[in-house]
Amino acid sequence: MSRRKRLVVVGGVAAGMSAASRARRLDPDLEIEVFERSGFVSYGSCGLPYFVGGLVREPGELVVYTPEFFRQKRDIAVHVQHEVTAIHPDEHYLEVRDLVTGRQRQVEFDTLILATGARPVEPPIPGLDLKGVHFLRLVEDGIAIREHARALVAQGRRKAVVIGGGYVGLEMAEALVAVGMEVAIVERLPQVMPNLDREMAELVHDELRRHGVALYLGEGARAVLGDGGRVRALDTDARTLPADLVLVAVGVRPNSELAEAAGIELGAGRAIKVDEFMRTSHPAVYAAGDCADTVHRVSGRRAYIPLGTTANKQGRVAGENAAGGHARFPGVLGTAIVKVFDLGVARTGLTTREAALAGLEAAATTIRHGSRAHYYPGAGKLHVRLVHGPDGRLLGAQMAGPVDAVLRIDALVAALHAGMTVDQLYELDLAYAPPFAPVWDPVLVAARQAMNAIRGVAD
CATH class of the missing domain: 3.30.390.30 (FAD/NAD-linked reductase, C-terminal dimerisation domain)
Known part of the structure; x- marks a missing residue:
């Protein structure tokens, strides 16, 4: 008796679990394994600022389904805290390390879907390793920021500086205000939300200032300063801002290194280049979500626009096609919406x-x-x-x-x-x-x- 065909998915959040679930619906006989580096799968990362701010009480409320649900209800083997360290697409296997036990093993696949997501950009400034400097991407990050912010407020230490004025920076500024911190935003560009025209961005500036958020626009962050290993200030091009907590939110970059090392072609923003069927340059490998590029429907150009809606849709297309379907993803418009206090x-x-x-x-x-x-x-x-x-x-x-x-x-x-x-x-x-x-x-x-x-x- 021949073995079942095996689909392996690397990454277990929006794109990865959408892909695995869609593939299972189309092919009940397919063997599906998912490897996720963090301790959570199938969660709403866009809800993390609202968890930090207290609107969401427990991190579990952000989780849609657990690994146990996928194993028991959908016959999908989900391995959390497992890091894929290398892929060998020509030989149809990958290398995996269990982050708890340290055990390494090889896993074979017939078809592979890369849904490795993205990670926060770390600007080239000193001091990012100080205690009290945070990035926000994973559930674990949200837990750490919330606990730290609440502890600081309880101690009467309320100065928070957000580096970056994009979606995450603005939502986190509101969240930190909600827990009682005094917030400043440092943005090297002359406006927040660079994907708005300046006239519209000015409305956001007004709303932030109306709620007590200090804006330092056109100023680059030069260094995070510390005292005894703990953050105490942020140096910009123009001033030194006191800081008990620093959040770095200057954008994300795709986790495309595994693909690149395997000889898979990269595209816009050094994301994995895919066609409308989410196929990569290797016939056995698909990619979806924040690690993959796409096409902008208005400009017609390749683009890297990592958003949750795109990740879920691309994952569904990749999963269907990996299971023998013929779905297509038509591209994006970069549609986005954000709440900034009352605006x-x-x-x-x-x-x-x-x-x-x-x-x-x-x-x-x-x-x-x-x-x-x-x-x-x-x-x-x-x-x-x-x-x-x-x-x-x-x-x-x-x-x-x-x-x-x-x-x-x-x-x-x-x-x-x-x-x-x-x-x-x-x-x-x-x-x-x-x-x-x-x-x-x-x-x-x-x-x-x-x-x-x-x-x-x-x-």
């Missing part, structure tokens, strides 16, 4: 700067309009920015305003997928009722203003 911020497609880098002629139209009927309680102002070509083609969109209002970005996502112009966007029959929108929805107002700007006429 919701969303974006999709290209900013004006990104359009220029892609060689596309673009202009932008920005409006400020009510999120609900003006007389209905809770109405606020929503800023909508449309990026469009001279022919009216929609290239991107950004929003900032009440948290529940910025989900309108999904209408713009659909418009971009459909290749719509601002004229066609204006024709959409969007829903209206006073608790949800004014008669003229902000999206329609923005489309109308964009049409007028393109034609050179007044409203």
Whole structure:
């Protein structure tokens, strides 16, 4: 009797477990093994800031399924605290080390899916090894930060410095404020959220300052200073900031070293290059999630945009195809949404700067309009920015305003997928009722203003 075909998945979070689960649904006879370096699988890493801030009480609440669930309910062998140290795709085996026992072994595979994710970028500055300097990626990181922050507050030591003004930096700034810390953000660029146009980023600056977060923009971090092995300050290009806790959140880079060492081709951002079927340059190996690149649907260029939604979708495609299917992943728009205190911020497609880098002629139209009927309680102002070509083609969109209002970005996502112009966007029959929108929805107002700007006429 011949042995069962074996699928091995390296990485057990969003992409990895989506891949393993999809493969199991399609092929009940497939032998599936998953190796995960950390102690958790199938968890919502995007919820870690809310765990640190106390909205999520226990780390287990972030876990969707346990290794035992996958073993018992889906016949998927999940090995946590196991690190894959090398892969040999031509010989169809990989090398694994048990991080608890130190035991090493070889594992054979017929098909391999790399879902190794990404890791925080460590900027080349001294002092990152001091006690009190943190990175956030794993559940274990969130536990350490929360425990440290609470202990500091109990001691009356409240100074926290966040290096980096991207999604994680902003969400963690809010979380640290929630536990009682005084927070400063140091960002080497002149604005937070570089994937927004400056006009929209200024709204985020205002919200952060309104909640007491100090912003030091256009300043690079030079060194973390310590005393007795413990952090005491951060040196920037312009000043020294006292710090009891430092969080480094300057972005992530793909864990693509295993693939590169095995001779697998890398793509955008040194992520693993994949086609629309999530196949790598080796016929027996697929890749998905934060370790893999993709194609931007507007620019048509290869891109590295690591997001949880993308990881889950790519994992599903990789798992289906590894089990003999023919699914495809069509690319991304870079759609993202974030809550910064009481402000919701969303974006999709290209900013004006990104359009220029892609060689596309673009202009932008920005409006400020009510999120609900003006007389209905809770109405606020929503800023909508449309990026469009001279022919009216929609290239991107950004929003900032009440948290529940910025989900309108999904209408713009659909418009971009459909290749719509601002004229066609204006024709959409969007829903209206006073608790949800004014008669003229902000999206329609923005489309109308964009049409007028393109034609050179007044409203």
